[in-house]
Amino acid sequence: MIQMWILGLSLNLFLFYSVFDIRFKSPVVDVPVIHEGRVISGIRRIVVVVGDGLRADSFYEHPEYHPYLSSVMNSTKVAWGISDTRVPTESRPGHVALFSGLYEDPSAVFTGWKENMVPFDSVFNRSTYGIALGSPDVVLMFRKGIPTSKLHVESYPPDWQDFLAENSSDLDTWVLERFQRLIHTREIPNHDQLLIFLHCLGIDNTGHAMKPHSIAYNSNIRVVDSIVEQVQILTENYFNDKQTLFIFTADHGMTDWGSHGSGSKAETETPFVIWGPEIKRTKERLKQADFTALMAGALNIPFPTNSVGRFPTDIWTLKPFAYDALRANFLQIHELMKTKEELVASNRRHSLIPYEHEAQLSHKYNQSISFAEASEFGHAIEVLHAAVTLALDGVHYYERYDQDLLIFFSVSTFILFMILILGSIIFHGLERELDFRKRKFWVPAAVLSPLITKGLIGWSLWRLIYSFVPLYMAHLCWASWAEGIRNVSKFPMSSLIDLILLCGIGTEILVHSFHQRAALTLGLILNAFWSMKGKKLSTWQRVCWLGSVAFLALFPLTPVIGKKQNPVFMTLGPLVSGILALLLQQRLPSLRQRDYLILTSQTGLLFSVVILIHFPTFVITRIVAWSSILFSFLGPTFTSSNFTVRLLSIFLGISTPFSLLSISYESLFLPSLFITLLTLMKFEISGGEELSWSTFLSSPFPSQEDEWQSKSGSVGNVHKSFRRGWFHLFFIFLSFFGTGNIGSVSSFDTAAVRCFVNIFNPFVMMVALLEKIVGPFLLVSCFFRMLLQSRAQVERNFLIVLFLCQGMALHTFFMVRNTGSWLEIGTSISHYVIVQCTTLFLFGLHFSSNFLISASLLPSHIPHRTSADAPIHKIK
Numbered sequence: 092m093i094q095m096w097i098l099g100l101s102l103n104l105f106l107f108y109s110v111f112d113i114r115f116k117s118p119v120v121d122v123p124v125i126h127e128g129r130v131i132s133g134i135r136r137i138v139v140v141v142g143d144g145l146r147a148d149s150f151y152e153h154p155e156y157h158p159y160l161s162s163v164m165n166s167t168k169v170a171w172g173i174s175d176t177r178v179p180t181e182s183r184p185g186h187v188a189l190f191s192g193l194y195e196d197p198s199a200v201f202t203g204w205k206e207n208m209v210p211f212d213s214v215f216n217r218s219t220y221g222i223a224l225g226s227p228d229v230v231l232m233f234r235k236g237i238p239t240s241k242l243h244v245e246s247y248p249p250d251w252q253d254f255l256a257e258n259s260s261d262l263d264t265w266v267l268e269r270f271q272r273l274i275h276t277r278e279i280p281n282h283d284q285l286l287i288f289l290h291c292l293g294i295d296n297t298g299h300a301m302k303p304h305s306i307a308y309n310s311n312i313r314v315v316d317s318i319v320e321q322v323q324i325l326t327e328n329y330f331n332d333k334q335t336l337f338i339f340t341a342d343h344g345m346t347d348w349g350s351h352g353s354g355s356k357a358e359t360e361t362p363f364v365i366w367g368p369e370i371k372r373t374k375e376r377l378k379q380a381d382f383t384a385l386m387a388g389a390l391n392i393p394f395p396t397n398s399v400g401r402f403p404t405d406i407w408t409l410k411p412f413a414y415d416a417l418r419a420n421f422l423q424i425h426e427l428m429k430t431k432e433e434l435v436a437s438n439r440r441h442s443l444i445p446y447e448h449e450a451q452l453s454h455k456y457n458q459s460i461s462f463a464e465a466s467e468f469g470h471a472i473e474v475l476h477a478a479v480t481l482a483l484d485g486v487h488y489y490e491r492y493d494q495d496l497l498i499f500f501s502v503s504t505f506i507l508f509m510i511l512i513l514g515s516i517i518f519h520g521l522e523r524e525l526d527f528r529k530r531k532f533w534v535p536a537a538v539l540s541p542l543i544t545k546g547l548i549g550w551s552l553w554r555l556i557y558s559f560v561p562l563y564m565a566h567l568c569w570a571s572w573a574e575g576i577r578n579v580s581k582f583p584m585s586s587l588i589d590l591i592l593l594c595g596i597g598t599e600i601l602v603h604s605f606h607q608r609a610a611l612t613l614g615l616i617l618n619a620f621w622s623m624k625g626k627k628l629s630t631w632q633r634v635c636w637l638g639s640v641a642f643l644a645l646f647p648l649t650p651v652i653g654k655k656q657n658p659v660f661m662t663l664g665p666l667v668s669g670i671l672a673l674l675l676q677q678r679l680p681s682l683r684q685r686d687y688l689i690l691t692s693q694t695g696l697l698f699s700v701v702i703l704i705h706f707p708t709f710v711i712t713r714i715v716a717w718s719s720i721l722f723s724f725l726g727p728t729f730t731s732s733n734f735t736v737r738l739l740s741i742f743l744g745i746s747t748p749f750s751l752l753s754i755s756y757e758s759l760f761l762p763s764l765f766i767t768l769l770t771l772m773k774f775e776i777s778g779g780e781e782l783s784w785s786t787f788l789s790s791p792f793p794s795q796e797d798e799w800q801s802k803s804g805s806v807g808n809v810h811k812s813f814r815r816g817w818f819h820l821f822f823i824f825l826s827f828f829g830t831g832n833i834g835s836v837s838s839f840d841t842a843a844v845r846c847f848v849n850i851f852n853p854f855v856m857m858v859a860l861l862e863k864i865v866g867p868f869l870l871v872s873c874f875f876r877m878l879l880q881s882r883a884q885v886e887r888n889f890l891i892v893l894f895l896c897q898g899m900a901l902h903t904f905f906m907v908r909n910t911g912s913w914l915e916i917g918t919s920i921s922h923y924v925i926v927q928c929t930t931l932f933l934f935g936l937h938f939s940s941n942f943l944i945s946a947s948l949l950p951s952h953i954p955h956r957t958s959a960d961a962p963i964h965k966i967k
Contacts, residue, residue: 094527095515099893102508103927105560106900109501110923114909118490119193119211122396122430126422127387130415133368134389135334136285138326139382141189142315143182143226144295144351145341146303147173149312150362156309157316160339160364169366170406172375174382176343178910180351180358182295185342185379186229190214190288192383192398210235212395214386215242218286222279224266225290226252233288243278245269252296258307259296260314266291267318274325281330284390289322291315295345302349303357336367336389340382353915371408388416394423399486401479410468417475418459424482425452431489440549443492446485452478496548500557505901507564511571512894516887517587517809518575527567536562590813597817598898601824604647605903605922608828611647614821615640621814622774636770643763646829649756657755658705664758665700665750671762672697672743678788679735686736689729693743696722700750707845712751716846719747720862728946734877735788738769741873741943745866751846752863757830764826764867768874771818775878812884816891819875823933826867872933872940885937892930899926 154161164171176185177194188194191213215221215233220241223230227246234244247265266289273279279287293311301307319339326335341361345351351358363377365385377385380400387394388402402420404413428446436443455478462471540559544550550557600617603610619640623633672694676682682690696719703712723744730740742765749761773787844859879885903923908916 095512095890095893098527099508099930102504102560102564103900105556106501106504106904107924107927109497109557110904110907110920113494113497113501114907119397120427120430120434122423122427124426125393125396126419126426127393128391128412128416128419130409130412131391132389132409132412132416133334134336135283135332136287136326136330137336137338137386137390138287138289138322139189139338139340139386140289140315140319140322141186141225141291142294142312142339142341143229143290143292144298144343144345145312145315145361146344146357147360147362148357149303149308153309153312156312159316159320163366164364166366167372168368168370169364170370170373170375170403171362171364172373172377174340174361174363174377174379176359176361176379178352178354178359178915180343180353182226182229182342183232186232186290187211187213188379188400189340189342189382190233190386191395192380192400193395194380194399212397214286214383214390214392214395215288217284217387217392217395218390219282219284219392220280221286221288222273223288223290224269225288226262226292228252229290229292230288243273252292258311259293259300260311261293262296263291263293263311263314263318267321270322271325274329279329284392286386286390287326289318291318294341298345299349303345303347334368336365336370338382338386339364342379365406369408369412370406373406375403375406377403384416384420388420394420396423397427399424399427399483401476401483404472404476410472411463414459414463414468414471414475417472417479418463421456421475421479421482424479424486425456428482428485428489431486435489435492438493438548438550440545440547446488448481449485452481452485455481497557500561501904502901503561504564505897505904507561507568509894509897509901510568511564512890512897513591514568514571514575516812516890516894518571532567532570533563535566536560586810590810593813594817594895594898597821598895598902601821601895602899602902602922602926604824604828608647608651611821611825611828612644615644615647615825618818618821622771626774626777636774639763639767639770643760643767643825643829646756646760646763647825655755660756660758661704661750661753662701664753664761665697665704665746667759668743668746668750668762668765669694669697669701671766672739675735675739675788678784682736683731686730686733686740689726689740690736690743693722693726693740693747697743697747697750700747704751704846712846716748716751719744719751720859723748723862723866724943727943731947737944738873738877742870745870748859748862749866752844752859760830761867761870764822764829765870768822768871772874772878775815812887813891815875815878816888817895819871819888819933820892820895820929822871823868823929826871827864830867868936869939869943872936873943876937876940876944889930889934889937892933896926896929899929 150157163169177188184194191211193211213233215223215237218241221233221237221243223233223242223244225246227249230244230246234242247262251262251265252259270287270289279285294308294315297305297307297311319337323337326337327333340363343351344358344361346353346355346357361379363382378400380398381403382400383395383398384400384402387398400420402413402417404417407413432443432446455474459471459475459478462468462474536559539562540555541552543558543562544555545552596617597614600610600614604614619637623636628636672690676690676694696715699715703709703715706712726744727737727740730736742761746761750758773784776787844856847859848855875888876885879888900923903919903926906919907923908919910916
């Protein structure tokens with residue numbers, strides 16, 4: 092078993108690495124050739140003012156908040172409209188797109204929103220001189236790699252950025268004051284190709300604190316509007332040549348509740364206003380990266396080498412200039428495409444499959460030149476825009492060229508590992524006979540993988556692992572199945588297909604529960620009928636079982652737990668749990684005195700919660716709350732080893748702190764889960780025969796080792812193992828998603844820990860919250876630890892869980908995203924990591940539950956029940 096765990100851990104580390112190698116490689120490459128326009132625009136400098144966090148609707152629907160920009164928009168030399176941003180709608184990717192033409196580098200998502208881990212080219216690199224004033228999180232990232240003699244950067248201290256401040260306009264007035272000082276001290280050189288960037292963070296800060304429809308937010312727009320007016324006056328008076336182009340825009344918008352990062356219209360649509368020489372009155376819709384191309388073309392500087400922005404041609408009065416700038420823009424994008432093609436080709440032994448429209452690029456470019464030479468610049472620009480579209484598509488084609496092959500190797504590893512696990516489940520004990528470290532397994536893979544990776548494909552040797560792992564696993568699977576078929580009786584193919592089909596349905600239900608909790612309700616209904624299949628049950632037992640399942644199935648259909656307390660549910664939870672414990676105690680014949688005292692004290696403590704939960708500040712409440720956490724782990728170890736007594740004690744121990752941490756309907760989840768698990772256990776040990784509750788509750792669990800060893804390869808035993816393994820994994824997921832704990836974690840409210848602490852203390856609160864989340868997990872693990880008595884059963888159960896988790900991981904592997912908001916990207920990654928780590932998590936829970944089930948802190952002087960004390964129902 093230990094070898095299988097080591098192998099599984101190694102493979103999961105490789106598969107975890109492969110996701111990031113495939114999905115999160117930086118698109119930034121070193122392009123050796125640069126292109127710039129040849130027709131002079133008459134623009135010597137550009138001033139860019141960014142109103143961070145300004146929504147398009149807030150700007151265009153309320154012109155009274157920006158009177159100066161409104162007057163500019165009514166002039167003749169102005170272009171204005173909507174700028175479409177891409178997700179994630181955050182400050183860093185927004186400004187990188189504005190000044191570099193590069194959309195969010197997916198590899199940079201792991202460094203937060205303040206830094207970009209990959210150096211990138213920008214218009215600051217290409218301009219003769221640049222000035223950047225504003226937030227340190229924004230302006231400082233453009234300073235890397237640029238000498239101070241070429242770029243002047245100033246920012247205020249980071250602690251000035253208070254996202255709870257009601258008015259942050261002082262951040263914007265600081266930018267204006269610094270610009271005024273540079274003007275008055277004449278530190279701004281009168282160079283051609285000068286770029287000035289003023290970052291105004293106040294709107295964003297105020298929006299976070301006071302929301303976008305507040306008076307403070309609108310007031311901050313007025314401040315920025317006034318700054319734009321004063322900046323234009325200062326600039327024109329300073330240079331006095333009418334050769335300055337002004338751009339006003341925003342990096343992202345904001346939701347009604349003051350957040351951003353996702354892809355809603357309020358976040359992705361921002362306003363822009365462009366005015367100055369050679370601009371004609373136009374209403375446009377631009378992409379955020381297009382501003383990089385606009386600035387490069389207007390200043391006649393080389394286009395940033397990794398820019399995918401398109402030069403906007405419709406806003407210019409000079410068609411020859413617009414065509415020439417777009418021509419240079421196309422050539423730079425085409426150069427980027429050729430560079431990516433060469434990089435892919437350099438890692439290939441054979442010829443590439445060329446981009447299907449590559450021949451059209453040259454044709455359209457030459458056609459546009461012909462139109463331009465005939466002074467038909469309108470047609471020339473139209474054809475060149477089509478060529479730019481094809482070139483951008485070619486860039487994406489070569490960026491993704493190796494992805495399919497890398498995905499093939501990774502998916503092959505997933506499938507082969509699942510085949511190996513399946514063989515170990517069916518031919519139980521085989522993993523102890525096969526030594527995975529033997530040279531006969533890894534030597535052939537070590538010989539063939541370089542031939543495939545370097546010789547056939549042409550990749551560098553650092554990607555050797557991609558071919559080595561599936562080759563090694565293929566040889567291992569072949570050997571294990573051949574050995575198993577020789578040593579074990581024939582396993583029907585139809586049964587194998589049934590198992591795979593059931594596992595496929597089961598994993599899909601669990602994967603969909605990440606996004607739709609209601610999928611767990613469907614799983615519960617299917618489990619209810621599967622549990623009754625082939626069992627002789629009375630009508631009353633069927634009704635009770637289906638009733639308990641139906642009640643439990645309601646929880647995934649309810650909304651996630653909010654922040655509003657519900658006193659009725661808070662009272663019902665511990666009350667129902669206490670009554671349920673009393674009813675079960677009445678069914679237990681002749682409790683030992685020690686068991687009676689422990690269960691009575693635990694039940695009394697739980698009933699006290701019914702009252703104390705409404706008085707969270709009382710000292711007695713705090714004492715009960717913190718002592719209940721300790722007692723939940725130690726209380727069961729003082730009881731006897733009778734499984735019903737021990738499980739009931741564990742349930743009561745977990746219920747007390749769980750009830751104290753509940754604020755709504757989730758307080759009823761634990762008793763509902765307990766009675767469902769208890770009934771399920773009754774079905775599992777009945778062996779198809781009808782079993783009364785009295786007989787079930789008073790029966791000890793005999794050892795199953797001998798029976799298991801004798802039937803390890805039987806079809807019925809394998810099906811039973813898969814059923815129990817699936818139930819184990821399913822109820823773990825139900826324990827988490829059933830109560831809406833996702834909502835409690837992401838929108839944590841201090842009211843949940845009101846009975847434990849009333850002073851903000853993140854560590855103490857985290858401990859209490861973990862107790863609430865882990866409690867149902869531990870209850871499920873204890874039931875299955877009691878059900879799986881022998882070591883062989885435990886090993887097979889974990890192999891089945893590992894098999895199911897690999898199936899889920901294979902599904903979530905295809906769902907990992909490198910586009911979208913950081914929330915969407917992070918969620919897709921976290922789902923993949925969760926299913927990869929679930930088996931290890933269950934392994935840890937197994938040891939905890941094993942302690943609660945088997946540990947005894949007091950010596951027992953009374954022998955366990957025998958057949959003389961109570962009837963023993965033999966496990967089938």
